[in-house]
Amino acid sequence: MAAIVTVILITVSCTSLASALSVNYYENTCPQVESIVAGAVHKATLNDKTVPAALLRMHFHDCFIRGCDASVLVESKGKNKAEKDGPANISLHAFYVIDNAKKALEAVCPGVVSCADILALAARDAITLSGGPTWDVPKGRKDGKISKASETRQLPAPTFNISQLQQSFSQRGLSLEDLVALSGGHTLGFAHCSSFQNRIHSFSPKHDIDPSVNPSFASSLKRICPSHNTVKNAGAPLDSSSTLFDNAYYKLLLQGKSIFSSDQALLTHPHTKALVSKFAYSQKEFEMAFVKSMIKMSSITNGGQEVRLNCKFVR
The missing domain is CATH 1.10.420.10 (Peroxidase, domain 2)
Known part of the structure; x- marks a missing residue:
């Protein structure tokens, strides 16, 4: 069983860190959120052992562009090439896990849970399922409306000093x-x-x-x-x-x-x-x-504005 790590949250003096996040954010509006996301991650991992690593990397790549706003999940449309199609993100996979969790949540809590929160929870669950620690994930992120492949140049490269x-x-x-x-x-x-x-x-x-x-x-x-x-x-x-x-x-x-x-x-x-x-x-x-x-990184929000009904498309 994964160890439970208790962490005292320290207020960080950075304007990009959200002050509105709360571990109890969905307590009244969607109390099933954690179990539904965990179920989607667990089911996918049973069929594909690479899913946990994929979800962790996806969350990291999301947070490092415009904050943790699920912009990495958006599909390219028309002339706009989205983040997931940027060179650094071509090998990202397991997006279907987030889509499955979102679909299940929309059935019980329509229009309530953001894709950004689903991704943050899925990354935590990926670690726990892999034998790592678990922790309370602060929630309340909103989904961003901008996703540009060109911005993936901001991601730290494997060749960095x-x-x-x-x-x-x-x-x-x-x-x-x-x-x-x-x-x-x-x-x-x-x-x-x-x-x-x-x-x-x-x-x-x-x-x-x-x-x-x-x-x-x-x-x-x-x-x-x-x-x-x-x-x-x-x-x-x-x-x-x-x-x-x-x-x-x-x-x-x-x-x-x-x-x-x-x-x-x-x-x-x-x-x-x-x-x-x-x-x-x-x-x-x-x-x-x-x-x-992880709590510190996943609390970088930078102003997401909506709760998408489908994680692939901006409303």
Whole structure:
């Protein structure tokens, strides 16, 4: 059974963090919301073990563009190319899980629960179903009306160095502690070859392989992803237990067995390196920090305006 992590919510002095969110937001208007969303996530996960990682990544990508407003769920229409069709989001999947939860909620609480809240709850449930912690999700987000593929350029890239990562997170009111804790989400999921080719082929004029990568690990990645890879969807799991939420990501990072340059970057700053070591040593410390940072990130709202009836379309 997943551990329940209790976190004291600290008021953050950032205008983009919502003050109106409440864990009891739907207590009177849709008390079934949590069980309905959890049921949709559980059913999907039984059929596809990649669903939890997909939902967590989807929530992260949503919150980092216009705040957590479900803009990542909107379909492209006419001349407008939506976020989900931006280069950084092409590999997102499991949108149907949110659609199924929304359909079930509309049957019992029509026009009440936002798609943004459904996604935030689904991300939490994904972690819990993967053996990670659970927590009370503040609710009351509204859905945004703008979704532009061009804005996905704002997402932190897997090639980012520590300065770029710090800037990206700080622009959203997130600290170095949040950066390291949320990077732990890489304990779930899979990376396509294109996301880490830069580390294993033609890394620099002097080195074909990034010297920070464990040599045997690099060799295994090169076998999976040769320089002229033609295998569609080839790639590697993000850690050794990619469907289990644990602290293996940090342990492997210290061994030179991280996938992304942005993972390795966490070891290039004294403070973030110390946090990596701390979380590698204690899963409890990691889970407590992760929950705190997830609540903080998922409370970035930036002014959603509506409750969509269909998560794919703006009203």
